Amino acid sequence: MTATAAMREPLVRGAGLATSVGALIALGWLFVHQPASLAQLTGGVAASVGAYQINQADFDQGREFFRQDEFEEARAAFQRADPATRHALTQFYIAYSYYRQGWGRVYSDDTLFGEGLAAVNRAIALAPGGSLRVDDPSLDMHTADELKAELQQGLRRDASDFNPLRVLRKRR
Numbered sequence: 001m002t003a004t005a006a007m008r009e010p011l012v013r014g015a016g017l018a019t020s021v022g023a024l025i026a027l028g029w030l031f032v033h034q035p036a037s038l039a040q041l042t043g044g045v046a047a048s049v050g051a052y053q054i055n056q057a058d059f060d061q062g063r064e065f066f067r068q069d070e071f072e073e074a075r076a077a078f079q080r081a082d083p084a085t086r087h088a089l090t091q092f093y094i095a096y097s098y099y100r101q102g103w104g105r106v107y108s109d110d111t112l113f114g115e116g117l118a119a120v121n122r123a124i125a126l127a128p129g130g131s132l133r134v135d136d137p138s139l140d141m142h143t144a145d146e147l148k149a150e151l152q153q154g155l156r157r158d159a160s161d162f163n164p165l166r167v168l169r170k171r172r
Contacts, residue, residue: 052086054081054087055081056081058077058078059077059081059082062074062076062077062093063093066093066097066100069100071101074093075094078094086126087126088123088127088144089123089134092119095116095117095118096139096147097116098113099113099116099147100171102154103171110155113155116147116151117148117152120148124145124148131144141172
């Protein structure tokens with residue numbers, strides 16, 4: 001064995017070890033975050049290093065649709081703005097759009113409320129410290145906690161569901 005071959009062996013072993021550790025870290029991250037699409041994968045990696053940005057034009061368009069009570073169009077725009085589902089404010093508006101579309105005077109749509117609850121939980125998980133406040137004067141609920149409570153109340157079944165005065169309640 002020559003001197004260069006003897007020096008190269010530890011270098012190759014070290015590179016192999018570094019590659020294995022890097023792959024193990026990447027697999028662990030994938031296991032924890034379980035991205036469902038390539039956009040979620042790249043967005044999650046970008047968010048991990050602080051480089052994730054939403055598409056502001058699509059977000060603004062989504063808010064316009066939201067204000068006009070066009071909730072399916074709003075969600076489509078919000079999902080284009082945040083394809084990796086890594087932006088707390090966008091997820092809050094998605095949850096709120098499910099709430100507004102699913103709300104009814106007599107009953108609430110459980111499917112839409114369930115989707116809204118999942119979205120508000122994502123927003124809370126993404127928010128710094130788990131607390132999200134939205135200062136939008138066109139909204140009646142300004143925190144993710146308020147929205148979550150409303151969605152949970154809409155999914156709950158109890159005696160108050162049979163109260164005839166329920167038809168007088170106001171959508172928030």
